[in-house]
Amino acid sequence: MPAAQFLANFPVDPADPILSDLQGNILKGHGRQFTFNLFLSFKAGKRKEVGNWIASFSSVFVTTARKQQDETQLFHDERIPGSIFASFFLTAEGYKYLGVASAKKPTDPKFGIGMKASNAALKDPNPATWSAGLNGADGVIHAMVLVADADIHQARSLTRAIKLSLATKATVVAVERGVVLRNAEGEGIEHNNYVDGISQPVFFANEVPAHTDKWDPRATPSLMLVADPGGKDGNSMGSYFVFRKLEQNVRGFKTQEKETAKTVFNLPANEASWTPAQATQAELIGAWAVGRFEDGTPVMLHGTAQQPAMGHLENNFNFADAGSDSKCPFHAHIRKSGPRTDLAGADFNKTKRLVRRGIPYEDKPRIRDAEGNLSDKPEDLPTGGVGLLFMCYVANIANQFEFVQQAWVNAPDFSQTGTGKDPLIGQPTDLSNAHPTQYHWPTDYGAAGRKDARFGDFINMRGGEYFFAPSLSMLKSLRTDPPALAKVQKTLALSTVPKLGVPVGILHDTSLFHFDPNLVSGVSVLDPLLQLFVPDKDDVGAGVVNTVHTEHTVNV
Numbered sequence: 001m002p003a004a005q006f007l008a009n010f011p012v013d014p015a016d017p018i019l020s021d022l023q024g025n026i027l028k029g030h031g032r033q034f035t036f037n038l039f040l041s042f043k044a045g046k047r048k049e050v051g052n053w054i055a056s057f058s059s060v061f062v063t064t065a066r067k068q069q070d071e072t073q074l075f076h077d078e079r080i081p082g083s084i085f086a087s088f089f090l091t092a093e094g095y096k097y098l099g100v101a102s103a104k105k106p107t108d109p110k111f112g113i114g115m116k117a118s119n120a121a122l123k124d125p126n127p128a129t130w131s132a133g134l135n136g137a138d139g140v141i142h143a144m145v146l147v148a149d150a151d152i153h154q155a156r157s158l159t160r161a162i163k164l165s166l167a168t169k170a171t172v173v174a175v176e177r178g179v180v181l182r183n184a185e186g187e188g189i190e191h192n193n194y195v196d197g198i199s200q201p202v203f204f205a206n207e208v209p210a211h212t213d214k215w216d217p218r219a220t221p222s223l224m225l226v227a228d229p230g231g232k233d234g235n236s237m238g239s240y241f242v243f244r245k246l247e248q249n250v251r252g253f254k255t256q257e258k259e260t261a262k263t264v265f266n267l268p269a270n271e272a273s274w275t276p277a278q279a280t281q282a283e284l285i286g287a288w289a290v291g292r293f294e295d296g297t298p299v300m301l302h303g304t305a306q307q308p309a310m311g312h313l314e315n316n317f318n319f320a321d322a323g324s325d326s327k328c329p330f331h332a333h334i335r336k337s338g339p340r341t342d343l344a345g346a347d348f349n350k351t352k353r354l355v356r357r358g359i360p361y362e363d364k365p366r367i368r369d370a371e372g373n374l375s376d377k378p379e380d381l382p383t384g385g386v387g388l389l390f391m392c393y394v395a396n397i398a399n400q401f402e403f404v405q406q407a408w409v410n411a412p413d414f415s416q417t418g419t420g421k422d423p424l425i426g427q428p429t430d431l432s433n434a435h436p437t438q439y440h441w442p443t444d445y446g447a448a449g450r451k452d453a454r455f456g457d458f459i460n461m462r463g464g465e466y467f468f469a470p471s472l473s474m475l476k477s478l479r480t481d482p483p484a485l486a487k488v489q490k491t492l493a494l495s496t497v498p499k500l501g502v503p504v505g506i507l508h509d510t511s512l513f514h515f516d517p518n519l520v521s522g523v524s525v526l527d528p529l530l531q532l533f534v535p536d537k538d539d540v541g542a543g544v545v546n547t548v549h550t551e552h553t554v555n556v
């Protein structure tokens with residue numbers, strides 16, 4: 001399908017050739033349990049080597065949308081899990097470093113100046129207070145690699161290999177680790193225990209839910225894909241990518257939920273004396289702050305959690321009914337960040353949607369019970385060190401992410417005068433709680449009465465950046481030297497390779513992986529489980545194809 005038509009069309013044809021030059025995770029989440037985001041600052045004077053490295057790495061590891069589709073199908077048909085997943089992103093500074101011609105660069109102005117330039121507009125904390133590596137003190141961020149896998153050891157070993165192979169060319173200024181948290185039903189949750197990732201734009205026919213009369217999530221790829229001017233042709237596409245590390249004060253959220261419930265519902269001060277009905281009622285406060293109960297049940301449709309008949313991951317609702325705010329207050333996170341019918345023209349709101357791909361992080365491990373579930377004892381709940389690595393893909397940073405964060409989430413008078421900032425993620429955050437925001441809460445589910453009580457300021461924004469996920473052909477074009485095929489003279493059986501400490505790889509390009517050429521003159525294999533290192537056919541010169549062993553493993 002021609003590119004213009006592809007961008008404007010629903011559904012995406014999973015067989016469309018455009019998917020072969022497009023990075024994965026954009027049209028559909030990669031779904032892996034463990035992730036590593038490596039933030040790279042390239043060393044001065046290494047442009048050529050860095051370009052070669054990116055081309056080699058991308059040829060072998062970057063997962064295209066095509067490959068992701070094929071693996072999804074394989075999993076569906078044969079239950080064969082997908083291989084290790086990787087994406088590569090550049091910042092505007094990265095493009096500059098690599099000397100990419102203006103005509104080949106992404107043009108979004110916000111991408112061009114980076115997230116720090118929007119610090120005041122987004123009401124974010126001063127970058128000097130951001131996490132190490134993300135704050136710029138260790139070097140400007142040029143690029144990011146996302147590595148994801150179901151097996152933490154695989155993801156970690158590739159992360160380690162990337163670090164080692166880049167040692168002379170880049171500083172890895174930060175590594176952010178994500179781990180999917182799941183509830184008892186196996187659904188992905190965020191640290192406050194709420195199921196996350198339910199309401200998403202849908203691009204494939206097989207993802208359209210059964211009922212869409214109240215809210216239709218269908219979207220066309222123009223929502224987050226743009227032409228990649230650096231790609232091989234008009235069918236090359238990329239996407240802007242927003243990264244924000246949002247630290248969560250879980251204990252603060254859970255404690256305030258109960259305190260606010262006491263005020264709003266006149267519950268006894270001593271929580272231990274609450275009846276089960278009162279405890280259930282108190283859960284409404286958290287659900288009203290989010291817009292869904294912990295199990296995902298939308299408050300717009302139900303006043304208590306667990307509505308199996310309805311399907312608690314239901315997304316077919318809107319806010320058009322009069323008095324809808326007695327069921328889902330205007331301030332609810334999902335209503336502030338996705339107002340659906342609250343503004344004239346749901347179509348306008350739909351152009352603001354984000355393709356969310358966040359994952360929880362746990363720099364400080366959560367306390368878990370014997371079964372491995374998160375402890376919910378108040379004293380075990382973290383006040384920091386955990387949170388969400390918020391990530392989303394958009395076609396236009398100002399019109400989508402920044403618009404949502406500024407004009408909706410942070411704006412106290414959106415969507416009504418006095419609604420308040422988003423109680424989950426609104427900025428600025430007053431962590432001292434000196435000026436807590438008062439919100440208007442219904443006095444009961446569906447009740448006309450309102451009572452004001454405080455909430456919020458449980459998020460500490462720890463850093464972020466704007467990236468572009470270029471087409472695969474753009475990344476491959478960064479190679480200035482042909483692969484060093486001459487160096488591949490023989491292929492060793494891996495059993496003869498001494499322990500190298502890292503997976504040995506891409507044997508035709510000594511720049512990619514760190515190995516001692518005196519010990520190994522050329523190997524073309526590697527991890528046979530995942531076949532990680534089988535070279536891309538484009539990168540193997542005619543007549544110099546290496547033997548690919550799949551029967552040996554290298555210890556890592």
Ligand code: HEM
Pocket residue numbers: 190191194195196197198199200244246247248290292333334335337338354387388390401404405409424425459
């Ligand atoms: C720690 C940070 C965050 C947490 C804990 C969080 C949590 C949640 C939860 C539990 C939901 C409901 C489930 C779902 O529909 O997926 C949700 C929905 C959503 N969130 Fe967040 N979120 C966070 C940050 C953000 C940020 C930074 C944005 C954008 C600026 C955002 C935008 C959205 C949107 C657009 C929805 C879907 C609304 C809808 O269509 O119903 N979230 N979030």
